[in-house]
Amino acid sequence: xxxxxxxxxxxxxxxxxxxxxxxxxxxxxxxxxxxxxxxxxxxxxxxxxxxxxxxxxxxxxxxxxxxxxxxxxxxxxxxxxxxxxxxxxxxxxxxxxxxxxxxxxxxxxxxxxxxxxxxxxxxxxxxxxxxxxxxxxxxxxxxxxxxxx
Numbered sequence: 001x002x003x004x005x006x007x008x009x010x011x012x013x014x015x016x017x018x019x020x021x022x023x024x025x026x027x028x029x030x031x032x033x034x035x036x037x038x039x040x041x042x043x044x045x046x047x048x049x050x051x052x053x054x055x056x057x058x059x060x061x062x063x064x065x066x067x068x069x070x071x072x073x074x075x076x077x078x079x080x081x082x083x084x085x086x087x088x089x090x091x092x093x094x095x096x097x098x099x100x101x102x103x104x105x106x107x108x109x110x111x112x113x114x115x116x117x118x119x120x121x122x123x124x125x126x127x128x129x130x131x132x133x134x135x136x137x138x139x140x141x142x143x144x145x146x147x148x149x
Contacts, residue, residue, distance in 0.1 A: 103109075
């Protein structure tokens, strides 16, 4: 029985020592944080070990971000073109389906229904110019006129 209590006493001593060490570390961290706040409150969330003067790292980060944005713009343009193509193709096939349904109901030839319901031609070219592009063109002409005059 004495051995049991001696073992428990040693375990309790170890637990207390661990707890005290943890509390000391937390107090040191709090003192350090309090010192940061007392010196300059705006610097609390900034790691003091980070070197701010590295221009090359900033340029590399900026270049990476711009590259990602350009790739995203390129991919969105591809998706918009595919979407427009799919919509026009769907409208074309809807008109053909309507022509088939109407051809079955009446004795009029399918060619007449098809010509009536289908668009004259399906334009798969570029999209019309957006208002922002109009503004960009207007601004570029204005700056060219300002340089010339």
